[in-house]
Amino acid sequence: MSRFDRYILSQLLTLFGFFALVLVAVYWVNRAVSLFDRLIGDGQSALVFLELTALTLPNVMRLVLPVAAFAAAAYVTNRLTTESELVVMQATGFSAFRLARPVLVYGLIVAGMMAVLMHVLVPASRTALNQRQADIAQDMTARFLQEGVFQFPADGVGFYIRKIDETGELRDIFLSDGRDAGSRVTYTARSALLMRTDSGPRLLLFDGMAQRLTLADRRLSVTRFADFSYDIGALLAPGTLSRRDEASLPTRLLLSPTPEVLTETGRPRAVLLYEGHNRLAQPFLATVAGLIGFATLLLGAFSRFGLWRQLLGATLLLVLLQFTANAAENLGIRDERLWPLAWAAPLLGAAVVVVLLALAQRPRGPRWWRAGRAVAPEAAA
Numbered sequence: 001m002s003r004f005d006r007y008i009l010s011q012l013l014t015l016f017g018f019f020a021l022v023l024v025a026v027y028w029v030n031r032a033v034s035l036f037d038r039l040i041g042d043g044q045s046a047l048v049f050l051e052l053t054a055l056t057l058p059n060v061m062r063l064v065l066p067v068a069a070f071a072a073a074a075y076v077t078n079r080l081t082t083e084s085e086l087v088v089m090q091a092t093g094f095s096a097f098r099l100a101r102p103v104l105v106y107g108l109i110v111a112g113m114m115a116v117l118m119h120v121l122v123p124a125s126r127t128a129l130n131q132r133q134a135d136i137a138q139d140m141t142a143r144f145l146q147e148g149v150f151q152f153p154a155d156g157v158g159f160y161i162r163k164i165d166e167t168g169e170l171r172d173i174f175l176s177d178g179r180d181a182g183s184r185v186t187y188t189a190r191s192a193l194l195m196r197t198d199s200g201p202r203l204l205l206f207d208g209m210a211q212r213l214t215l216a217d218r219r220l221s222v223t224r225f226a227d228f229s230y231d232i233g234a235l236l237a238p239g240t241l242s243r244r245d246e247a248s249l250p251t252r253l254l255l256s257p258t259p260e261v262l263t264e265t266g267r268p269r270a271v272l273l274y275e276g277h278n279r280l281a282q283p284f285l286a287t288v289a290g291l292i293g294f295a296t297l298l299l300g301a302f303s304r305f306g307l308w309r310q311l312l313g314a315t316l317l318l319v320l321l322q323f324t325a326n327a328a329e330n331l332g333i334r335d336e337r338l339w340p341l342a343w344a345a346p347l348l349g350a351a352v353v354v355v356l357l358a359l360a361q362r363p364r365g366p367r368w369w370r371a372g373r374a375v376a377p378e379a380a381a
Contacts, residue, residue, distance in 0.1 A: 008102035015072035023064040058121040073293035096360040107287030114283035126248035270336035277342040288349030295356035
């Protein structure tokens with residue numbers, strides 16, 4: 001790389017690190033506040049809070065890196081334009097495409113970071129997060145088992161244990177379930193055991209009776225049982241013990257989902273295919289975002305009023321790309337043959353960058369884009 005390329009690249013990477021750090025901190029704090037309230041309210045320690053927030057960081061970084069790439073490129077381009085450094089380089093014969101070369105290298109570096117996040121860190125962190133939340137849910141279930149105290153783990157549910165033996169066996173159980181608006185069920189049992197299964201914690205009741213009261217006709221039905229399994233985990237932490245989702249699957253399984261994977265996730269094949277190709281395409285959105293921030297501001301030059309028109313235009317172009325990505329996703333997840341739409345936003349952004357760089361080399365163009373444009377090099381000579 002030439003000295004000019006290294007100079008531009010170093011500034012871009014420095015500002016990118018700053019903006020990425022600020023945006024990740026802001027977004028992470030916003031997410032951490034709600035998580036902190038929920039965990040502390042459930043009696044979890046600060047170490048559990050730090051562990052869970054650390055597992056959410058890869059996904060937060062995935063969201064903010066394209067924005068940081070754009071912000072850094074726009075800031076550096078604006079500063080180079082204000083200090084007339086870009087004007088000097090253009091006067092020496094550098095074309096707009098030549099000036100964009102270090103920005104392209106910078107965008108590819110950010111895309112590499114995004115690829116590591118999308119294919120490695122985010123799936124691994126989501127898997128670990130789901131497992132940790134399941135463990136916490138089962139721990140919370142165990143803490144609700146207190147002897148001699150009426151407890152209400154969910155709306156309409158009352159629970160009482162007379163005694164808990166040293167072996168962990170529960171004695172004299174009373175459980176009232178009134179979640180169904182049309183009936184109320186009361187379970188009583190001489191003993192019970194708390195069991196952990198793959199689907200979550202369950203309460204195994206022995207030698208008991210279930211009384212169901214139908215509220216409409218006030219009819220009471222009684223059923224005696226020798227043993228009965230009750231899903232207590234669904235009361236305390238619904239949704240935390242759910243099946244694996246597509247975000248936690250490796251990319252290779254998303255690109256060629258097997259029937260077992262489809263059954264495990266409960267998602268259609270089109271959703272998994274689109275998610276897999278989106279992981280391949282999304283890193284290049286960061287590259288396109290940086291190039292748009294550079295190419296759009298290159299259309300303007302020094303002005304006492306700044307480059308606010310170009311900044312506004314670049315922001316609107318990013319919004320357009322995001323709308324394109326959202327619309328492509330809505331269509332792509334409906335039909336498995338439409339997975340190429342995952343590349344619609346990056347390809348559209350690349351086309352926009354080429355057009356902007358071509359316009360930046362022409363002395364003519366929309367007047368409002370070129371407001372305050374510097375004197376052409378030939379005139380200055």
